[in-house]
Amino acid sequence: MKNAQPEKSLSAQIADAIRTAIVDGRLLVGDRLPSEAELADQHGVSRATVREALKRLAAQSLIRTERGAFGGAFVNHLSYDEARAQQVTTSTLLLGMNAISFQVACEARYALERSCTALAAERRTDALLDKMRVEIETQSAPDLSDEAFCASDVAFHRALVDCAGNEVLSYHLAGSVEAMQPLMNMITFTARSRAEIIDLHRAIVAGLELRDVASIDRALATLEAYTITLGQSVLKARATR
Amino acid sequence: MKNAQPEKSLSAQIADAIRTAIVDGRLLVGDRLPSEAELADQHGVSRATVREALKRLAAQSLIRTERGAFGGAFVNHLSYDEARAQQVTTSTLLLGMNAISFQVACEARYALERSCTALAAERRTDALLDKMRVEIETQSAPDLSDEAFCASDVAFHRALVDCAGNEVLSYHLAGSVEAMQPLMNMITFTARSRAEIIDLHRAIVAGLELRDVASIDRALATLEAYTITLGQSVLKARATR
DNA sequence: AGGCATTTAAATGTCTGACAATTATTTTGG
DNA sequence: CCAAAATAATTGTCAGACATTTAAATGCCT
Structure with a gap:
């Protein structure tokens, strides 16, 4: 069994050690880490190196730091919003980089x-x-920018996943769908296509109201097919330009 | 419109600036950032501060650093594996912290x-x-540890999502499912319950083979119900202990 | 005793300058 | 021409200092 990275930097090693302690539960939410000076002593490195390690953890929202007396680094309580924001950043970048x-x-x-x-x-x-009805109203405004239309679209679908009443599912779905928004934004919406989309949104709300799963799925499938058609026409227009 | 964090640390500000440049595409994959000394000059801060900013970005896999002449910080190509690993870390922690x-x-x-x-x-x-059949064989070994059984279970379901032949969907689903594994591991499997689960896995493979969506969904629903039952009995056993 | 201002101490945030380690390039020597 | 050695650029680490922030302790006045 070989070591994956035989020689990572000291700051990375220290960050890994602390991260493992948090994930394994040896450090609990709200716990205060030793001060930078103490950590430096414990690991036999300089304070600068410890600080780089702590910044790595802070970038993952695993810890937060407070200044002043009795401040320090604390194990952070990761909220759904923070976690989703990170997931969206990572996923958006991944999708943007991989054609x-x-x-x-x-x-x-x-x-x-x-x-x-x-x-x-x-x-x-x-x-x-x-x-969801409010978002449909918003989307119906004739002078709405494409940007605002997309934002309202995201809010609409966010509400849809929230309807499932399962916070874990909401977290994963909202993050996934939100991360794909930049790709979806390749489309420019005409008044005609907006009207089509809004009609389908209305159908989704109606289906939810009647608790008619099949009709919701049909509306989503139609929305998917329509969106793909729109995307293809945009691509075609670009190719022949 | 107020600033959310009126005064973040300089290293956080610099990290944000570079992160934005990457996400917006002003820095492309493979691009080399200026050296730490140059960045320090450009932003009017010390090298230590720049280094902390770079470590933050490295923690998100946005950049990688290479030592030596013509080394430096490069915009990283985020792979599906790296992105999923990060997503799993974040999600696992989130789920572990939120009861x-x-x-x-x-x-x-x-x-x-x-x-x-x-x-x-x-x-x-x-x-x-x-x-998937190989994993079922693995799961059938009578002397298999709970840990190994769970690992094979994850591999089985991973193969299932890969069947969809959509890399984006695989990425999101594999990450989500994997992150929930620690919660699923609350269960200890008896020989009897393993047999039930393996039967359902066989049903899933059979359904895939016949392209019978309904039977796959039935098997998954049964698996879900059975898993919840197992979980509840574990909880009950703990409560009365 | 109680409340307000001041001091103090502990911690993070930042800077400076130095040196070590690494590595592609260049130079040198045979 | 090729191999070995020097070179230069760059990150990794260290030590020490000072600035800033913040809660607690202190002291003073009423």
């Missing part, structure tokens, strides 16, 4: 989204349905 | 997994089916 075709991205997005329809139909609340 | 009930985790896991069944049935390859 993903629009069709593959679209297929993945709607496949993921369909995973919550059964639970969403069962558990949808009036508050979330209202939220 | 997620076993039932909620289980429900989310199988909901996500079901999102790929239709595509998987359509596109499954013989190679992946064989892989």
Whole structure:
């Protein structure tokens, strides 16, 4: 069994040691780490090296630091929002760097989204349905920018996954769908295509209201097919330009 | 519009600036950043501060550093494996810290997994089916440790999502499912329960072979219900102990 | 005793300058 | 022409210093 990285930098090694302690539960949420000076002593390195290690952990939101007396580095309580923000950053970058075709991205997005329809139909609340109706209203504004339309679209689908009433599922789905948004944004929406999309959004809300899973799935499938068509026409237009 | 963090540390600000440049595409994969000394000059800070900023970015796999002449910090090509590893770290920690009930985790896991069944049935390859059969064989070994059984279970489900033949979907699903494994591991498997699970795995493979989506979904639903039952009995045993 | 201002101490944030270690390139020597 | 040695650029690490922040301790006045 060989070591994967025989000689990582000291700051990376120290970061790994602390990270492992956190993941394994030897350090609990809210625990305070020793001061930088103490850590430097314990590991036999300089304070600068310890600080680089701590910054690595801070970048992963594993710890937070507070200044002043009785400050220091504390094991952070990772919130759903923080975790999702990180997931979105990583995933967005990954997708942006790997020449993903629009069709593959679209297929993945709607496949993921369909995973919550059964639970969403069962558990949808009036508050979330209202939220979705409000977003549909927003999307219907004739002078809305493409950017704002997309933002409202994300909010709409976010509400849809929240309908499933499972916070873990919401976290994963919202992160995944949000990360794909830059790829989805390749499309420019005409008034006509916006109207089509809004109609499908209405169908989704109606399906949720009636707890009719099949109709929601049909609407999502139609939305997927329509989005792919739009994407292809955009690509074709670019190619012949 | 107020600034969220009016005064972040300089190293955090510099890290943000570089991160934004990467995400926005002003820095491309493979590009070399200026040397630490140059960055220090450009931002009017010391080299130590720049180094802390770079370590933050390295922790997110956004850059990699090479030593020596013509070394430096390079914009990293994020691979699916690296991205998934990070996603799993973050998600695992999030789920471990937030008192997620076993039932909620289980429900989310199988909901996500079901999102790929239709595509998987359509596109499954013989190679992946064989892989799944091999894992079933592994799981059938009578002297297998719980740990090894779980590892093989993960590999089996990983192959299932790969059947969908969509790399983006594989990335999201594999990461999500893997992150939930520690929660799933609360269960200790008896010989009897292992046999039940293996039967359901066989049913999944058979369903894929016949491209029978409904039977795969049934098997997954049964697996979900059975897993939740197992989890509840474990919890009950602990409570009365 | 109680409240307010000041001091103090502990910690992180930053800077400076130095040296070690690494590595591609260049030079040198045969 | 090729191999060995010198070179230069760059990151990794260290030591020490000072600035800044913040909670607690202290002291003073009412």
